[in-house]
Amino acid sequence: MGRALAIALLAVFVSFFVIPLVWLVLAPTKSSRELLLGNPFSVGGLQQLQDNWQSLIAYQDGVMWTWLGNSTLYALSALVITLVISIPAGYALALTEFRGRKALLAVTLIVMLIPNTALVLPIFLQMSALKLIGNPLSVILPFSFFPFGVYLTYIYFSTTVSRDLLDAARIDGAGEFRVFAQVAMPLATPVIALVGFFSFVGNWNNYFLPFVMVPGRKAPVQVGIAELLANVPQFNPTNAASSTIELPTLALATLVAIAPVLIIFLFSQRFLVTGMTAGGTKE
Secondary structure, eight states, X not given: OHHHHHHHHHHHHHHHHHHHHHHHHHGGGSOHHHHHHSOTTOOOOHHHHHHHHHHHHHGGGTHHHHHXXXXXXXXXXXXXXXXXXXXXXXXXXXXXXXXXXXXXXXXXXHHHHSOGGGGHHHHHHHHHHTTOTTSTHXXXXXXXXXXXXXXXXXXXXXXXXOHXXXXXXXHTTOOXXXXXXXXXXXXXXXXXXXXXXXXXXXXXXXXXXXXXXXXXXXXXXXXXXHHHHHTOTTTOTTOOXXXXXXXXXXXXXXXXXXXXXXXXXXXXXXXXXXXXXXXXXXX
């Protein structure tokens, strides 16, 4: 009975997540009428999928590509800065001794627990004082602030990298920078991949901060999807915009928006699994 109950609960939870995804994948292959009145899990046609694709890329002269380019610029630029800062910071907190180290680690943990949405208003005021509103830097710089990445790196170096190995490199005459670059960094590939993945996914899916900072055609794809949603007649009957978009096209835009994250996950999952399990045991 216990096993049957567990299987039943698992089936419910799996259905809760799988059914919407199946509907989302099938929706772009249908027309609006088929999507609203037909079987929700029926398969449409390739011609209708092509029509929806043409409708999407023609929307506002291809603004979807502009949104995707903006998301790529913001997410990748912030990713580079995050890795350049987080990896050395985590290494320093884990394997070096300096005044204020424990206080800095405590501050990192506290800031990590603050919801990102709670920081939007002070960040907006700060960027406004710097006259950066509407500038890509108003998104890239806050995206680069990733205390969770510092903490992940700190845990990895604390539990996985041997201090004796680093001391041996120092005895051989290597300076601190060389020890970090040639000994610690090659051992940290899994956690670098993990921090990079979490940073990229969080930045790619972030909506609120870019919505406030970069309106219009400078917006990333998540803000663009919200704009598409506002122009769907079924969701906004009072919309009088000159350009409207249908539900199947909106579903296709959603799939296009999540495709980069899915592709990155599929190609990096080996490193992600290694990074998540590293530090679970210590020799």
